[in-house]
Amino acid sequence: MNGQFSDQLLAWFESCGRHNLPWQQEPEPYHVWLSEIMLQQTQVATVIPYYNRFLQRFPTIKLLADADIDDVLSHWAGLGYYARGRNLHRAAKMICDDYSGDLPANKEQLLTLPGIGRSTAGAIMALAFKQHDAILDGNVKRVLCRFYAVNGWPGQPAVEKRLWQLAEGLTPEINVARYTQAIMDLGATVCTRSKPQCDICPVASECLARKQESQDKYPGRKPKKTIPLRETVFLLLENRKGEILFEKRPATGIWGGLWCFPECSPDDDIEEWLLAKTGFSASIIKKLSIIKHRLTHFRMEILPVHLKVKQCNNVKAMGEQQWCASGDALKFGVPAPVRNLLLAMSE
Ligand code: SF4
Structure with a gap:
């Protein structure tokens, strides 16, 4: 046979x-x-x-x-x-x-x-x-x-x-x-x-x-288990030159080594969080539609929030950071939800 x-x-x-x-x-x-x-x-x-x-x-x-x-x-x-x-x-x-x-x-x-x-x-x-x-x-x-x-x-x-x-x-x-x-x-x-x-x-x-x-x-199905949901907020922080702040994620973990927007929890007060973590005083311009994204072990719901810098006091380093025009950032290694947001912004 x-x-x-x-x-x-x-x-x-x-x-x-x-x-x-x-x-x-x-x-x-x-x-x-x-x-x-x-x-x-x-x-x-x-x-x-x-x-x-x-x-x-x-x-x-x-x-x-x-x-x-x-x-x-x-x-x-x-x-x-x-x-x-x-x-x-x-x-x-x-x-x-x-x-x-x-x-x-x-x-x-x-x-x-x-x-x-x-x-x-x-x-x-x-x-x-x-x-x-x-x-x-x-x-x-x-x-x-x-x-x-x-x-x-x-x-x-x-x-x-x-x-x-x-x-x-x-x-x-x-x-x-x-x-x-x-x-x-x-x-x-x-x-x-x-x-x-x-x-x-x-x-x-x-x-x-x-x-x-x-x-x-055939093949037999994988036994079902509920996929956990992780909620997060992407902070699209724009400076006076129209550039957006990006930070490099740690080498391990989700999207390791890729460039992303700063992220906070939906439970945080966004403006206070930003001031405390980065030293930037910013105001919210717009909350965009929630993005649903599926990864292997969990689902994500991402709320993108567009903010403009008003002032920066005692700017604190948060890992590797970079200000960059949204179109230029597409040349970096960025995960799919960030890429889609950048494409939508540059349209
Ligand atoms: S099930 Fe797959 S291997 Fe079997 S006859 Fe059909 S196509 Fe061929």
């Missing part, structure tokens, strides 16, 4: 797989690594322009390692999950320090680099170094859950363990790079989350979910 699965998949891949993705053209290890990191949690169509811009700015691991983190994050801005950009930068430095600037062709060594987990290491080994190794990303999990009718949510350790066994058993010794791309393509283009196209699927004849007409049941 294993050989049949991979043979059918490889034959389908020749005529129906994706062969023109930018990182497939010159599959250097750096290109494969970068694409795999960007593709975590993000779809191919979204990734392509970011990938091209990123490589244009940082064409080698060395140039990435030497770059300022702000520069790296500004090229990541909009892709979300910024820890990926920070880890990529840290890993590039480690690769330059420990491996002379070349990604190691060794899975154990890859796994020591920040941001590279078991599936990403497997993808790099298979796609970049043509070594026998399995992957188990979201697309592959979905295909395997359906093909073998694996019950349970793939995030549960026992289910994940079973899926790794299946993935490793199916991965062929030869043609491993093409097989790896093929199974990712099958999940992305045929065995899609909703409405899988079983009538054109190359492995349909043996697929248990299809036989049971229970494709919707």
